[in-house]
Amino acid sequence: MSAVIDVQGPLRKMPAEPGAPVHYRMKVGDTLIPLNDLIGRELQIDFEGEIRCIHCDRLTKKSFNQGFCYPCFRKLAACDSCIVSPEKCHYHEGTCREPEWGETHCMVPHIVYLANSSGLKVGITRKTQVPTRWIDQGAVAAVPMLEVATRRLSGLVEVLCKQHVADRTNWRAMLKGDVPEVDLMAERERMLETIADGVDALRAEHGEDAIRVVDESGLELAYPVEVWPSKVKTHNLDKTPQVTGRLEGVKGQYLMLDTGVINVRKFTAYHVRLQVFEPSPQQAPDLFSN
Structure with missing residues (x-):
């Protein structure tokens, strides 16, 4: 050939x-x-x-965090542990590795959403990354639930949700197309009611305008x-x-x-x-x- x-x-x-x-x-x-x-x-x-x-073009024997050399992995904000665990964001403490990067990536509106990729899950993403994030996770459907002011706040809301729903995708089931049907609109209402007290507490600490319910329909995706x-x-x-x-x-x-x-x-x-x-x-x- x-x-x-x-x-x-x-x-x-x-x-x-x-x-x-x-x-x-x-x-x-x-x-x-x-x-x-x-x-x-x-x-x-x-x-x-x-x-x-992918940051400095240095030749490296091993890729860290999907494309970085070890020195960049150690120093870049994009590789900090708070990227995986956004509730650990420490920008507000003045210890961000790259404050300017934090301004553009963390101190911006985020969406807390529910998705169905291998079953019901909760996730967070920058508002500008909808629906790219859903596609990258292989979701067959997703619906926004809350818009929050910062990445840290999205992580704190996600922590509330993770007590009641998974936050990870079973990637093998996702690739088999073995995805159960989920009524995401109904699950959104159920989740908002379940975490209401915790969200109220976060609003009291961060301001009423820091968290708002997103009353929008979701998106269905085919591959x-x-x-x-x-x-x-x-x-x-x-x-x-x-x-x-x-x-x-x-x-x-x-x-x-x-x-x-x-x-x-x-x-x-x-x-x-x-x-x-x-x-x-x-x-x-x-x-x-x-």
């Missing part, structure tokens, strides 16, 4: 836009490749042994998947630097091949060669019509 696409460069998180289904692009270096059009085609990804920090895997096998470029297979779908930040799945975001900053091959004669003749 001859390659009709052959590009090299560092992997980046896949850009995605809502649609019916979600529209994905693969980013390799400066090249953006529409992925929805590649469903059914043979791909080959070769890790070429080089990882460069470009031709075949759902019955068993999820993962590819790891660190252990097996060459991955080949027929692309059967894309969901979250995963490529779903007939040989297994690969989390593209996990290998951010890995320098790879991506090849897409001509279809076999048995495949539809119009696959390469564009």
